[in-house]
Amino acid sequence: MDEIRIADHSGLSYTTTCYFFPKKTEELQLFLVNNPLKKIRIGGGLTGVSGGAVPSEDECFISPTFLNNLAWIDQDSGILEADSGVTMHEIDVFLKQTNWFFPSMPGMPKATVGGMVANNGGGPYSLKYGKISSAILSIQVVLANGQKCEFGGTATKISEGIDFKAIFIGSEGTLGIITKVIFRCQAKIKHTYFYRFVFEDFSELLSSVPVLLTYDALLLEAAEQDALHFSSNKNEHVIWLATSLELPKDASNYFSFSRENETIMEERFAIGKNLQTYKPFIDLDVSFGLNTAKSAIIALKELLTQHNFENIFFGHAGDGNWHIHVFFNDDRAKWDTCLTKFDLIVRQHQGFISGEHGIGRIHTNRFRKGSSPTDQALYKSIKQTLDPNHQLPSFY
Numbered sequence: 001m002d003e004i005r006i007a008d009h010s011g012l013s014y015t016t017t018c019y020f021f022p023k024k025t026e027e028l029q030l031f032l033v034n035n036p037l038k039k040i041r042i043g044g045g046l047t048g049v050s051g052g053a054v055p056s057e058d059e060c061f062i063s064p065t066f067l068n069n070l071a072w073i074d075q076d077s078g079i080l081e082a083d084s085g086v087t088m089h090e091i092d093v094f095l096k097q098t099n100w101f102f103p104s105m106p107g108m109p110k111a112t113v114g115g116m117v118a119n120n121g122g123g124p125y126s127l128k129y130g131k132i133s134s135a136i137l138s139i140q141v142v143l144a145n146g147q148k149c150e151f152g153g154t155a156t157k158i159s160e161g162i163d164f165k166a167i168f169i170g171s172e173g174t175l176g177i178i179t180k181v182i183f184r185c186q187a188k189i190k191h192t193y194f195y196r197f198v199f200e201d202f203s204e205l206l207s208s209v210p211v212l213l214t215y216d217a218l219l220l221e222a223a224e225q226d227a228l229h230f231s232s233n234k235n236e237h238v239i240w241l242a243t244s245l246e247l248p249k250d251a252s253n254y255f256s257f258s259r260e261n262e263t264i265m266e267e268r269f270a271i272g273k274n275l276q277t278y279k280p281f282i283d284l285d286v287s288f289g290l291n292t293a294k295s296a297i298i299a300l301k302e303l304l305t306q307h308n309f310e311n312i313f314f315g316h317a318g319d320g321n322w323h324i325h326v327f328f329n330d331d332r333a334k335w336d337t338c339l340t341k342f343d344l345i346v347r348q349h350q351g352f353i354s355g356e357h358g359i360g361r362i363h364t365n366r367f368r369k370g371s372s373p374t375d376q377a378l379y380k381s382i383k384q385t386l387d388p389n390h391q392l393p394s395f396y
């Protein structure tokens, strides 16, 4: 078998001769039945930033990217069925000429349905519609022993005990291989108004987030001045706001802003894309309630500045979810000390170490330190049931 190199956007990579790209679910099942006890790492579009899809030495890479059927179950009610290899871009194209809209939209068009569900992905419109979990009606999974299971259905309201499909949302390839998902789309929004708000002071920007959310916000994204060096290079702190209603006339008494069209969002998305090639970085994807977000972000900024780490803050501020990129110049020892303090601040503000990018291989130790004994026990018992031979990676 030829060697292939597997790399995502975390900085991890691995070259292997052990890989399998099934073209049908039955082929995947057969492979697993014929290879009992094999250690497995699942990958999709490899756009992840936490290393969860990159195999290590003893693991065989399985990627269902060739499972790529996408079809309506019922176009009238916006219900569609997508194999796990279908990409975000393919869903966008599929819906273009319809009245339906898929609100998840992670930054990378190559992201697959399997990867988005396994990471509980989100995007700018998660503010209005929730993360991808809110759109999922049913999930089909193949377990490590080859058994195919289905959870949920096309009904939108079910109360038959525990919602087992939720176990696989955010499971990051540790419980089974997601092979098919049924989604419910949202009706397309008729009118969207885009605005760009500017602030001289980052703290003033942070205080404005809850106020701007009251303007019937569909999305609210933000970036501090340093982050804009990767896009428009303007010397200001910015909030991009989209609303379904025009802003009230008196908004200009309180804020400095301009009316824009949708292309303004490119200024925001260019940041994440352009920084990829700047310097090695660590991506910290923190998430807070809006009650603690401002004080947490200020404390984290102060910590990184005190330790002289080059850093930028931007992200889905309306959701309290910030992407903090630290360019740590390969100074591991200094960075590890700072990271411990960073995580302490996150927990002191009742925050989480990931809002959408997941744990993967990069953040495992941080995640373990912060999780409760009950969480760990519950996860281990689920893992024991679904993957008793521990063929898939594990959070613990």
Ligand SMILES: Cc1cc2nc3c(=O)[nH]c(=O)nc-3n(C[C@H](O)[C@H](O)[C@H](O)COP(=O)(O)OP(=O)(O)OC[C@H]3O[C@@H](n4cnc5c(N)ncnc54)[C@H](O)[C@@H]3O)c2cc1C
Pocket (backbone or CB within 6 Å): 008, 009, 041, 042, 043, 044, 045, 046, 047, 048, 049, 051, 052, 053, 064, 084, 105, 106, 107, 108, 110, 111, 112, 113, 114, 115, 116, 117, 118, 119, 120, 121, 122, 123, 124, 172, 173, 174, 176, 177, 178, 179, 272, 273, 356, 357, 360
């Ligand atoms: C510039 C940039 C911007 C980004 N912006 C966003 C954003 O706005 N929102 C967001 O949510 N993410 C964002 N991401 C992260 C990334 O695009 C998402 O995490 C995406 O959902 C990963 O999908 P993937 O198919 O590439 O998965 P991969 O990277 O291939 O895998 C990610 C994880 O999912 C698991 N997995 C993959 N397929 C399956 C499957 N079929 N069954 C079970 N487990 C599976 C893997 O084991 C791994 O743990 C961004 C990344 C970049 C580089």
